[in-house]
Amino acid sequence: MAAQPRAAQAGTVAYRGSVLHFLDDPARSARAYEYHEDGVLLVRDGKVLAVGPAAELLRSHRPDRVVDHGGRLILPGFIDTHVHYPQTQMIGSFGEELLKWLDTYTFPTEGQFKDPAHAARVARTFVDELLRNGTTTALVFGTVHPQSVDALFSQARSHNLRLVAGKVMMDRNAPDYLLDTAESSYAESKALIQKWHGQGRLLYAVTPRFAPTSTPAQLQAAGRLLQEYPDVYMHTHVSENRGEVAWVKSLFPDASGYLDVYNRFGLSRKRSVYAHGVHLQDQEFASLAASGAAIAFCPTSNLFLGSGLFDLQKAEQHQVAVGLGTDVGGGTSFSLLRTMGEAYKVTQLHKAFTDTPEARRPLTPLKSYYLATLGGARALGLEDRIGSFRAGNEADFIVLDPNATPLMRFRMERAKTLEDRLFVLQTLGDDRNVEATYVMGRRWSAPESRQQHRQAQVHPH
Structure with a gap:
């Protein structure tokens, strides 16, 4: 019998970290992206509920759980x-x-x-x-x-x-x-x-x-x-x-x-x-x-x-x-x-x-x-479902560790802007930077242990 997809986690979950997603093409728009250095992505029933500053959303939405990805970058899935x-x-x-x-x-x-x-x-x-x-x-x-x-x-x-x-x-x-x-x-x-x-x-x-x-x-x-x-x-x-x-x-x-x-x-x-x-x-x-x-x-x-x-x-x-x-x-x-x-x-x-x-x-x-x-x-004509953290979109997202290797950690010391940090990630990065992958709000577990990556800490709120 074919395996069936697992259900998304119940309740409202807040994923906290630096959050980035795009609203438009940067080549055509001066307001093409939304970035929160200390941000929260709220997910409920496998869908995006909201995205914004952590202090504001944690106070207004009172999620059932907070998953702390501090020091990491949260992006829509590639x-x-x-x-x-x-x-x-x-x-x-x-x-x-x-x-x-x-x-x-x-x-x-x-x-x-x-x-x-x-x-x-x-x-x-x-x-x-x-x-x-x-x-x-x-x-x-x-x-x-x-x-x-x-x-x-x-x-x-x-x-x-x-x-x-x-x-x-x-x-x-x-x-x-x-x-x-x-x-x-x-x-x-x-x-x-x-x-x-x-x-x-x-x-x-x-x-x-x-x-x-x-x-x-x-x-x-x-x-x-x-x-x-x-x-x-x-x-x-x-x-x-x-x-x-x-x-x-x-x-x-x-x-x-x-x-x-x-x-x-x-x-x-x-x-x-x-x-x-x-x-x-x-x-x-x-x-x-x-x-x-x-x-x-x-x-x-x-x-x-x-x-x-x-x-x-x-x-x-x-x-x-x-x-x-x-x-x-x-x-x-x-x-x-x-x-x-x-x-x-x-x-x-x-x-x-x-x-x-x-x-x-x-x-x-x-x-x-x-x-x-x-x-x-x-x-793919799917921008109404994936690719950004627009409310109602499917909650496919990833967590990137910008300091996954000694060289990247050393280089990041000189990265002073968001664009510089992103460029270092795309120039030196690979799968070692992917700390977590979430599909419809559920974290994927690798078939082999990846103990070198820090596990996200889950705190009651």
Whole structure:
């Protein structure tokens, strides 16, 4: 029998520490965030009740319990807008660019997911790694096998995670053992939608791998699913690698560009998330903005595979929604902190490789944390449920220890502002800084003891 999610803690609980969350995009608003040095996040029945100064809220609300995270930073849970759970065990595979990397590492690894027991084992490790790194929502690729999605959703449900995932659709240009057909991919995806979409906090994504591995008939089938189930997601890749872009042009010569391939089959709309977008043209950014589709910015993967530098500033100019993706296993860490650090380096490199470096600005710490929280929620169309501490939102949040390592503690002595402290966390931080992860108000317990982290003290109030 599948494990069922545990109920949220009863009563009103006050989580006390330094509290930060975002109200808007710092690139567009001067009042984009709310920060309380000594703050309280009030949670009741798994939902956010209120957030504000500790002295004020403890007096006005008189919570049943106070959980003291003093000296720590309380943030909404991180949101990973693009990650491949089947690639968990091949993370850090050496030395190839995208297309050869797929053939050498990815496809053989994904072939193992024909075995439901293997899928279940990887799904357990994957979900534990998300939570260990403070990620409470993710948009996830499965494999071509329906059982890979069953395993992932079953594991996510046992932790009450908000997870969006789907079966890969792939009917050409891949090994025979990973191919489906336009008809079978439609039927299997439809069955998975009916089984999992909207069950608890689980949501489904129609998932063609990328244009080169789907025939026009299969992309048409994907579009048909989106018409029949308008509240599901669409998740795929676009313009990651120059060789890939050229390949798409040869396969779809009538299309005006890579994105146009998807547009022709009705795949671009709100709740469509395109991973990478490194080599998109101006008209493609404009098209994404017009359709309401979003981009998952995957800096760690783009650097690791030598794919190129995503132009975040251009996405901002076109007002395209952007979230952050770890893209494990092309990405080399589940940590959104490390991903933010790599994103900063990408924006710095843009200054070095542009004719107008003075027009370029680095990624600020505030924008980084926005992308990992509310920005990711907006990219998924879930900002009314997650990504901030707006009253009524689901109480997914994390507690970060800014002094988790001796070096960070030493460096923090010189960090005098909130932005400086945030930047140190994203530059030097990783899962060691995640002291606690809460899902719908319930603290996740790691499968292995982490005694080096101080446990929160619970006091009656």
